[in-house]
Structures are given as structure tokens and as C-alpha cells.
Amino acid sequence: MTALASPLPSAVPCGPEIRHERGQRAVFCGLTGIVWLHRKIQDAFFLVVGSRTCAHLIQSAAGVMIFAEPRFATAIIEERDLAGLADAHEELDRVVRRLLERRPDIKLLFLVGSCPSEVIKLDLGRAAARLSGTFAPDVRVLSYSGSGIETTFTQGEDACLAALVPDLPHSNDESLLVVGALADVVEDQFSRLFADLGIADVRFLPGRRAADRAPIGPKTRYLLAQPFLTDTARALEDRGATRIPAPFPLGAEGTTLWLAAAARAFGISPARLAAVTEAGRTRAARALQAHRASLSGRRVFFFPDSQLEVPLARFLSREMGAELIEVGTPYLHRGHLADDLALLPDGTRVTEGQSLDDQLDRCRAARPDLTVCGLGLANPLEAEDLATKWSIELLFTPIQGYEQAGDLAGLFTRPLARRARLEG
Amino acid sequence: MQLTLWTYEGPPHIGAMRVATAMRGLHYVLHAPQGDTYADLLFTMIERHGARPPVTYTTFQARDLGSDTAEIFKQAAAAAYERFRPQAMIVGASCTAELLQDDPAGLSKALGLPIPVIPLELPAYQKKENWGASETFYRLVRTLAPAAPAPERPKASCNILGPTSLGFRHRDDLREVRGLLGDLGIAVNVVAPLGATPADLGRLGQAAFNVVLYPEVARNAAQWLEKTHGQPFVETAPIGVTGTTAFIEAVAALAGVDPAPVLQGEGSRLTWYARSVDSTYLTGKRVFVFGDATHAIAAARVAAREIGFSVVGLGTYSREFAREVRAEAALHGIEALITDDYLAVEAAIAAAQPELVLGTQMERHIAKRLGIPCAVISAPMHVQDVPARHAPQMGFEGANVLFDTFVHPLMMGLEEHLLAMFRDDPEFHDRVAPSHLGGRPREEAETAVVAAPVTAATPVVWSIEAERELKKVPFFVRGKARHNTERFARERALPLITVETLYDAKAHFSR
Numbered sequence: 001m002t003a004l005a006s007p008l009p010s011a012v013p014c015g016p017e018i019r020h021e022r023g024q025r026a027v028f029c030g031l032t033g034i035v036w037l038h039r040k041i042q043d044a045f046f047l048v049v050g051s052r053t054c055a056h057l058i059q060s061a062a063g064v065m066i067f068a069e070p071r072f073a074t075a076i077i078e079e080r081d082l083a084g085l086a087d088a089h090e091e092l093d094r095v096v097r098r099l100l101e102r103r104p105d106i107k108l109l110f111l112v113g114s115c116p117s118e119v120i121k122l123d124l125g126r127a128a129a130r131l132s133g134t135f136a137p138d139v140r141v142l143s144y145s146g147s148g149i150e151t152t153f154t155q156g157e158d159a160c161l162a163a164l165v166p167d168l169p170h171s172n173d174e175s176l177l178v179v180g181a182l183a184d185v186v187e188d189q190f191s192r193l194f195a196d197l198g199i200a201d202v203r204f205l206p207g208r209r210a211a212d213r214a215p216i217g218p219k220t221r222y223l224l225a226q227p228f229l230t231d232t233a234r235a236l237e238d239r240g241a242t243r244i245p246a247p248f249p250l251g252a253e254g255t256t257l258w259l260a261a262a263a264r265a266f267g268i269s270p271a272r273l274a275a276v277t278e279a280g281r282t283r284a285a286r287a288l289q290a291h292r293a294s295l296s297g298r299r300v301f302f303f304p305d306s307q308l309e310v311p312l313a314r315f316l317s318r319e320m321g322a323e324l325i326e327v328g329t330p331y332l333h334r335g336h337l338a339d340d341l342a343l344l345p346d347g348t349r350v351t352e353g354q355s356l357d358d359q360l361d362r363c364r365a366a367r368p369d370l371t372v373c374g375l376g377l378a379n380p381l382e383a384e385d386l387a388t389k390w391s392i393e394l395l396f397t398p399i400q401g402y403e404q405a406g407d408l409a410g411l412f413t414r415p416l417a418r419r420a421r422l423e424g
Numbered sequence: 425m426q427l428t429l430w431t432y433e434g435p436p437h438i439g440a441m442r443v444a445t446a447m448r449g450l451h452y453v454l455h456a457p458q459g460d461t462y463a464d465l466l467f468t469m470i471e472r473h474g475a476r477p478p479v480t481y482t483t484f485q486a487r488d489l490g491s492d493t494a495e496i497f498k499q500a501a502a503a504a505y506e507r508f509r510p511q512a513m514i515v516g517a518s519c520t521a522e523l524l525q526d527d528p529a530g531l532s533k534a535l536g537l538p539i540p541v542i543p544l545e546l547p548a549y550q551k552k553e554n555w556g557a558s559e560t561f562y563r564l565v566r567t568l569a570p571a572a573p574a575p576e577r578p579k580a581s582c583n584i585l586g587p588t589s590l591g592f593r594h595r596d597d598l599r600e601v602r603g604l605l606g607d608l609g610i611a612v613n614v615v616a617p618l619g620a621t622p623a624d625l626g627r628l629g630q631a632a633f634n635v636v637l638y639p640e641v642a643r644n645a646a647q648w649l650e651k652t653h654g655q656p657f658v659e660t661a662p663i664g665v666t667g668t669t670a671f672i673e674a675v676a677a678l679a680g681v682d683p684a685p686v687l688q689g690e691g692s693r694l695t696w697y698a699r700s701v702d703s704t705y706l707t708g709k710r711v712f713v714f715g716d717a718t719h720a721i722a723a724a725r726v727a728a729r730e731i732g733f734s735v736v737g738l739g740t741y742s743r744e745f746a747r748e749v750r751a752e753a754a755l756h757g758i759e760a761l762i763t764d765d766y767l768a769v770e771a772a773i774a775a776a777q778p779e780l781v782l783g784t785q786m787e788r789h790i791a792k793r794l795g796i797p798c799a800v801i802s803a804p805m806h807v808q809d810v811p812a813r814h815a816p817q818m819g820f821e822g823a824n825v826l827f828d829t830f831v832h833p834l835m836m837g838l839e840e841h842l843l844a845m846f847r848d849d850p851e852f853h854d855r856v857a858p859s860h861l862g863g864r865p866r867e868e869a870e871t872a873v874v875a876a877p878v879t880a881a882t883p884v885v886w887s888i889e890a891e892r893e894l895k896k897v898p899f900f901v902r903g904k905a906r907h908n909t910e911r912f913a914r915e916r917a918l919p920l921i922t923v924e925t926l927y928d929a930k931a932h933f934s935r
């Protein structure tokens with residue numbers, strides 16, 4: 001796809017067929033985001049205030065114990081903490097003190113709320129303010145909720161980034177803020193592209209270190225790099241920033257449209273954009289070409305998981321020629337995803353929410369060539385001879401931008417190629 | 425509040441899931457928010473199950489809290505029955521739902537389902553995974569095993585109680601123990617929970633006695649069966665040659681069969697391998713043991729009595745079995761470490777300076793950081809703990825596995841002698857890479873890594889001669905020599921470590 005993609009349709013004439021479903025869900029809670037967020041913000045520590053279940057979840061989701069001295073932990077609420085709240089705050093102070101004594105390298109501490117801390121209404125915002133006072137200026141303490149009654153999987157990142165926004169310094173200068181955790185390598189590639197386009201002041205949220213705080217204000221325009229940042233966007237707009245609407249930078253087309261939106265917002269000519277992106281587009285096209293044969297015409301079913309489903313479906317259908325059976329997503333932000341939804345084939349079945357057993361029935365009946373699902377479902381579906389791509393990998397692997405377009409396609413072709421080898 | 429980096433056990437409802445997933449025809453309705461569904465992947469990824477665990481989660485959300493989470497539970501339970509048609513159901517709440525006090529027991533009773541529905545009270549803020557497994561199994565047995573004892577009970581018949589899903593080598597232990605019982609001519613009536621249906625639990629009373637493989641899971645149920653059904657039980661863990669022999673004698677006595685043919689059989693290679701001269705170097709190796717109670721106690725016994733190690737640390741995260749572990753530790757002349765605090769275990773290992781750690785995946789990380797060899801002997805489970813091959817801990821084959829598991833991380837004995845003998849050989853000394861790798865000098869990194877984390881406390885000064893002398897100590901014990909000498913010097917407030925100090929320390933610690 002060396003030519004620039006055609007301009008977006010201005011309205012959705014028929015568009016996808018969006019349904020809602022309620023019932024049993026099979027998704028992670030927002031605490032899971034800690035697993036990649038703590039790698040991204042290199043001097044931050046995430047302290048979950050929760051139950052043994054929370055500790056067990058993070059440990060299980062974190063690739064089953066890969067980091068010997070992680071920058072996350074759980075303050076496990078016990079029976080005696082439930083007896084009285086005043087006591088719980090003292091306990092929390094004690095735990096935080098012990099933690100920070102052990103880890104003087106920590107500059108930013110997140111107190112992360114959980115289902116039990118929400119239900120007992122433990123005020124972590126107040127605790128964070130108090131502890132910030134105690135440990136300033138060495139350590140800043142912020143809080144957000146990763147609870148499963150309020151957040152689904154990637155919404156934990158949304159809550160975390162939203163908590164960072166009030167803490168950003170003010171500026172009246174024109175700037176571009178790219179929002180959403182990206183792998184460092186992807187950030188660097190985008191930085192180079194924006195510099196070549198001539199956008200001078202480009203910052204990323206979250207920063208790589210606690211001290212790396214992008215100034216924002218009324219002349220800040222922000223570009224979402226992830227589709228699950230509802231609260232973060234709202235917090236940025238409260239600070240006067242405005243969103244640049246765009247599809248998400250997945251695949252060559254998605255990346256081009258994403259960059260094009262920024263270029264338009266900053267008054268950069270289409271010719272300049274074409275020149276700057278040409279090398280990337282060419283490389284991406286070459287990389288994608290290798291995968292198209294094995295994905296073209298394949299029938300794909302998405303279980304709801306990361307909220308990346310809609311842009312991924314758009315990429316698979318438009319750039320890889322795959323056929324979409326059902327695109328499940330835990331939550332659909334119609335505003336942020338408008339451009340991606342508009343690019344889905346008419347009549348694509350998009351399901352918001354979940355009723356697990358009913359959805360499994362539909363999946364089994366459709367017998368897709370590839371099912372994108374969470375880790376809990378992958379092996380059971382494989383055992384039924386359905387090829388799967390487990391979706392958490394889409395969060396851990398750098399997939400955005402031109403240079404990663406081939407890797408993104410590769411994540412979907414690998415399960416198919418593997419089956420072909422094993423059957424071979 | 426407890427600060428936790430890693431947990432040894434999950435919450436108690438995970439224990440209930442381990443029982444439910446092990447069984448057939450049983451369904452678990454769990455009142456829990458969506459995040460708790462992560463538990464599925466423990467079974468489908470770590471144990472590679474080809475089916476979802478038989479669990480329905482209510483996955484209530486914040487917006488439901490104001491309205492009616494109880495109604496959500498009722499609907500989920502009714503729908504689960506309709507869809508899966510189990511023989512029996514267990515119902516309960518996870519930590520968050522426990523706070524809501526929706527009473528799953530009463531709600532499910534109100535549904536009037538035509539099957540036994542067993543409510544579980546698993547206090548999530550007090551208890552942990554193994555307790556939850558034990559309580560669940562006990563409740564199931566209490567409800568489903570009829571109170572009236574069976575009229576006819578062949579003397580040489582037993583049930584095997586305890587193996588679950590996601591248990592450390594339970595699958596392989598079961599095969600081994602079944603084999604032993606078969607060789608003894610003892611019939612196995614029911615194995616539970618692994619592979620049993622609720623109907624099978626109704627037949628438990630037809631056996632003469634029970635074999636408890638894992639007291640963490642099955643002791644409570646076995647005690648109840650003893651009381652109400654008059655079934656005695658054997659709790660001797662058939663781990664190691666001594667343990668297996670004691671187990672065979674115990675079950676043979678209860679079954680009224682002759683153990684001699686099985687005891688005189690092939691046995692385990694462990695006994696001879698431990699006596700073989702190449703094992704001499706294993707003598708007195710300092711070993712630190714930590715795990716669940718069954719595996720920690722058994723590993724300590726095998727290590728000390730069957731392989732000839734010195735047990736310098738023994739501990740467990742199973743508080744329910746603290747008494748048993750303390751008693752075993754006393755036999756080794758040490759005090760048991762009873763804790764589920766990973767940081768406390770780390771400190772204890774660093775202080776004990778073992779040459780081998782037998783622990784869980786957590787201790788593997790600690791040992792890696794301290795530069796100490798380690799073998800994993802207990803849950804929590806890791807995908808590596810579910811090997812494709814048959815790798816039991818129990819029975820004679822289990823003893824073979826233990827020998828290999830404990831010994832392989834250590835450097836082989838003859839190799840160690842040769843290294844010492846040839847340590848000054850220009851092609852062989854520790855500063856040079858092996859000749860087949862080009863023989864270039866290698867970095868001193870290894871020994872520094874070994875010593876550094878432990879000796880962070882007070883800096884002590886080494887004289888140049890003493891440093892030089894230390895380099896002559898074989899590299900695989902150099903870290904320990906350095907540590908001991910520094911400790912010796914610190915304890916005596918010696919300002920400088922000389923060659924004399926080095927040998928004084930050596931003499932002091934080799935007492």
C-alpha cells in the first residue's frame with residue numbers, strides 16, 4: 001500500500017451492526033495493566049490495595065512470575081483491616097513506608113484500588129495525598145482504580161494515565177501529545193516521523209520516567225495511540241487539550257491515517273506527509289505482502305478482551321483481506337473509534353459486552369479459521385481444533401507504526417503457520 | 425495489611441476450583457467480579473487443560489452494586505444448571521462478593537434445583553488456597569457420602585484421597601501409588617477428587633480404608649470418614665525410599681496383605697546411587713528446604729537420610745501444618761520457618777548460606793539471585809511443573825526422580841574432584857574458558873555475583889596476599905569462603921583480612 005489511503009467517509013451510511021450483550025464475561029480486570037505499565041514507567045511502583053486474589057491475578061498474568069524483584073506488589077487486606085477504616089489507613093502507611101525503605105529508587109508510587117477496596121470504600125485518593133505529603137519531594141504518590149467492578153483489562157491503563165493528567169505542568173505553547181503506552185522503540189520511530197513532518201514539540205503520555213511530565217494547556221492537541229483511553233481523554237480536555245480524531249496506528253493504512261490526522265491538525269501539506277512517510281509505507285507494504293496470502297479470505301472471530309478489537313479487525317479486513325465473523329469488544333467508545341468503525345465492512349457484527357457461553361456457541365457454530373481470545377479460552381478452543389491468537393500478546397508486543405506492521409500481521413499468521421507445520 | 429510481592433497460595437476459592445476442575449459432573453457457581461475469571465488460565469495455560477474449568481462466574485459490575493447482585497447470582501446459577509446439567513453444584517463467593525453478603529447458600533436453595541447444591545463458606549480474608557481445597561472436598565464428602573456404612577467392605581480395598589487439579593505432580597503420583605497398591609493386591613475403590621464424579625463420592629464408604637496422599641487437601645475429609653464410616657486412614661507420604669517403604673507397610677497392615685513381595689522388588693535406584701562413590705561429594709551439602717508441608721517435610725527427610733545432605737533450613741507456607749514441620753525441623757536440630765512472606769524466606773536463605781535450595785518457583789528466583797543451585801519441589805505451580813514425561817514425587821520411581829532433581833543442580837562429584845586437582849593447569853584454571861570454546865580468559869563475574877548480595881552489610885578490607893590466596897580456592901566454593909571469612913572478620917572486628925584470617929576462618933567454620 002504505497003499510495004496514501006483514500007480520505008475517510010464523512011458519515012457512516014450503513015456501517016457495522018452493533019449489538020450489546022450482557023452476561024458472564026471472561027476478561028481480566030484493570031489491575032492487569034500494571035504488567036506493562038511498570039515496564040513503561042521505569043521508576044514507578046504499583047501497590048495494589050486489595051485481596052489475595054488481586055496478588056494472585058497479577059502474579060499469574062505477569063507471565064507466571066518472570067520478574068524476581070518486580071516493581072509491583074499487593075497490600076493484602078486482612079480480616080482485621082475490615083474491622084475499621086482508620087486502622088486500614090494506618091496499615092497502608094506502614095506498608096508504604098516499608099516498601100519505600102526497600103526501594104529508594106522509586107520516584108512515583110501508584111496506590112491502585114481493587115474490587116474489595118472499592119466495596120469497603122477505602123479512600124485511596126486521600127491516602128495518596130497524605131503519603132505524598134510525607135514523602136515529598138522524593139516520591140510522588142498517586143492513586144487510581146484497577147478494580148474489576150469498574151475497569152476491564154486495558155481500562156486500567158486508562159485510569160492510570162488519567163491519574164497522571166492533573167499532575168502535568170501547565171503550558172500555553174502549541175504542542176502535540178501522543179497518549180497511550182507504546183513500546184519505547186515505537187515511540188522513537190514516531191518521534192522521528194513527527195520531527196520530519198516539522199511538528200516541533202511532541203511529548204508522550206506516560207513518560208518513561210516519573211520526572212518526564214509533558215506540559216499541557218489550551219494549545220495542546222492530543223492524538224490517542226490506544227483505543228481504550230476514555231477517562232484520560234476527558235481529563236486532558238478538562239485541562240484544555242483537544243483531540244485529533246484519527247483511526248489507530250495499526251497496520252500501514254492505520255499508521256498513515258493517524259499521522260495524516262496529526263499533519264492536518266498542524267497544517268502540514270499532504271505532499272510533505274507523503275514524502276516523510278514514503279519509506280515507512282514502502283517497508284510496511286513489503287512486510288505485509290508476505291503475510292497476506294495466509295490471512296486473505298480467512299474467517300476471524302474476536303472475543304472481547306483489550307478494546308483493540310475494532311482497529312485490529314479493520315486492519316485484518318482492509319489490509320489483510322480477512323473476513324470478520326464477529327468483533328467482540330468489552331466496551332465500545334463510539335467517538336474515539338468512529339474512524340475505525342467507519343472503515344469496517346458494512347454489516348460487520350460488532351458485539352459490545354459479553355455472554356460467554358452464548359458467544360462460545362456462536363464461535364463453535366461458525367468454526368472460524370482464527371479466533372482472537374483471552375488466555376483462559378485459547379487452549380480449550382485449540383482442543384476443539386480452532387486456531388487461536390491469545391490477545392494479551394497484542395499488548396506486550398510492539399505492534400503500532402510502519403515498522404511493526406509486519407510483526408502485527410505475523411502475530412495472526414503464526415498460529416496458522418504453526419498448525420500447518422504440525423500437520424505437515 | 426500484608427505487603428506481598430509474590431504469593432505462595434491463591435485465595436481459598438482457587439482451592440475450590442482445583443477440586444471442581446479435578447472432578448467430573450460437578451459445577452461451581454462463583455459470585456465474583458469479572459477480574460476473577462483470570463483463574464481459568466491457571467488451568468488452561470499452566471496445566472494445559474483442553475476445557476474451561478467447570479465454573480460460572482457471576483461477573484457483577486459496579487453498576488450492579490446499587491441494584492441487585494443477588495438476582496444476578498440466581499440467574500447465573502439457574503443458567504449454569506440448565507446448560508451443564510451437573511450431578512451436583514457447589515456455590516460460593518470470592519473476596520469481593522463476600523463483602524456484599526448476598527448469601528449464595530440461601531439464594532441457590534431458593535432455586536430448588538433437583539440436584540445437591542453444596543454451599544461453601546471460604547473466608548477470603550483469613551484463609552488461603554489449600555484450606556479452600558480441603559474445606560471444599562470435606563463439604564463434598566460430607567454431603568455426598570451417605571452416613572450409613574456400606575454392608576460389604578473387602579478388607580483389601582481403599583480409596584485414594586487428595587489429588588486435585590493444579591497439584592504438584594498429583595497426576596504422576598497417582599499413577600505411581602495406584603501401581604503400588606495394585607502390586608500389593610489392594611483394590612482401589614474411588615480416587616477423589618481427581619477424576620471422581622459426585623456419584624463416586626457416594627461410594628466412598630465401600631472401601632475398608634483411605635489413603636491420604638496430600639493431608640493439605642484430604643485430611644479433614646479422611647477424619648470425617650473415619651468418624652462416621654469407621655474407615656481408618658494412612659497418611660504416610662510415600663516420598664523417598666523410606667517414606668515409600670513405610671507407606672507400603674502401613675497399607676499392607678490395614679489391608680491384611682503381605683508387603684514382602686513388593687518390598688523385595690526392584691525398588692529405587694536412589695539407594696544405590698547414594699552409596700555409589702561418586703556421591704561422596706554430596707556428603708553434608710548444606711540444603712535449605714521450603715514448600716508446602718508434605719513436600720517440605722519429605723524433601724528434608726530424603727535430603728538428610730537418603731542422600732546425606734545437611735538440612736540447614738526447613739520451612740513451610742502451610743500454617744495449618746506448622747506443628748508437623750516444626751517437629752521435623754527439630755530432628756535436624758534447627759528451627760522451622762513458618763511464613764508466607766517471600767521476603768522473610770529470602771532473608772532466611774541468605775542467612776543460612778546453603779549450597780542447595782529445594783523450594784518453590786519463588787525460592788528458585790531467590791536462589792538465582794544469590795547464585796545458589798536450586799530445585800523445585802513444591803507448588804505454587806509453574807508450567808515447568810507439569811512436564812510431558814512421567815515425573816512423580818511418590819513411590820520408588822518418585823525416589824528416582826528426587827535423586828536426579830536434588831543432585832543435578834549440583835556439580836557432579838568427579839568433575840568437582842578433577843577441577844580441584846587441575847585447578848592450576850594452564851588450560852583448566854577458572855580464569856580461562858574451556859579449550860573447546862577457544863580458551864580465552866573469562867571475566868571474574870561469576871564469583872562476584874555469588875558474593876555480592878550477601879555481603880552488603882559492612883565493608884571489610886582484604887590484604888593483597890589474602891585476596892591472592894582466596895583466588896586459589898576453587899571458584900565454586902570461593903564465594904562461600906569469601907563470605908565466611910568476612911563474617912569471621914566482622915564478628916571479631918578485625919580491621920584487615922590477612923592470609924592468617926582466611927585460614928583461621930576456615931578452621932573456625934569447618935568445626
